[in-house]
Amino acid sequence: MLSVSKEFTFEAAHMLSEHEGECKNLHGHSYKLIVEATGDIQNGMIIDFKDLKNIVKETIIDKIDHSFIYYNSSKDDVEHKIAEVLKGSGKKIFEVNYRPTAENMAMHFYNILNDNLKDKGLKVVSITLYETQKSFAKVVG
Template sequence: MGKLSITKEFTWDMAHMLASYQGLCKNLHGHTYKLQVEVTRNSEQLITDSEANSGMVLDFKDLKKVVKEEIVGPFDHAFVYWTGSSDVVEHQIAELLKEEGRKVVEVDFRPTAEEMAAYFLEVLNAKFEEEGVRVSKVKVWETPTSFAEIREDE
């Protein structure tokens, strides 16, 4: 049998900067991000343990709950800060914001759409491991016309 999937989209606003970038994105700026998460289950393994969820890959509300807890909640209206950045200004901005009680998310990667897509895939697959589903695809839109996509290897 084949694989079945469901997909849900989310949006949030977030600020970042790209250290050492040779262009406007080296400056502190923000985007309205859109995230698309696809989860997959083998068709012969659809949920069967409860009548309410029978025949589902995963209940959409369960997908929404996990993505909001793990990604949207922490990242929404935050300054995402690369702890390994060589940009002194980025470190100073993060420290000032933290001192003032502002929302700062520290990551160990440069906060590009590509790196965030890979990170979100890893985080979400770890959370869904017990559910018997895999996150098979993540898309992160940085603008309405530009996105990065990562697909789980088969």
């Protein structure tokens, strides 16, 4: 199988409600997202890297970069208050219905991109989401 990959970076803050460690506190990450896709080769390419870049930026990066990732079912009242203040101030939030762990975010991105790439006859092979330089979650399709 032949595939193509493209890397993206974004900055975001979150907090993990009910976490026993330091990640229960509001904190941020410099994320790195690696998208790997496959499909039939046409004119020598699976997909133009520019087209892949545009799809990922439009569906994920532009929405999440420099945002507060807000878990809308959090059991932490502080998280809801932070989101309320940010929304009321016109600040950027990325609202999700899951705990914003690297694992859950990687799966979410995998699903979003598979839905958007299938129209082009492509399939996501894997999504790798680095939360730090040495820690990442990977979804393999």
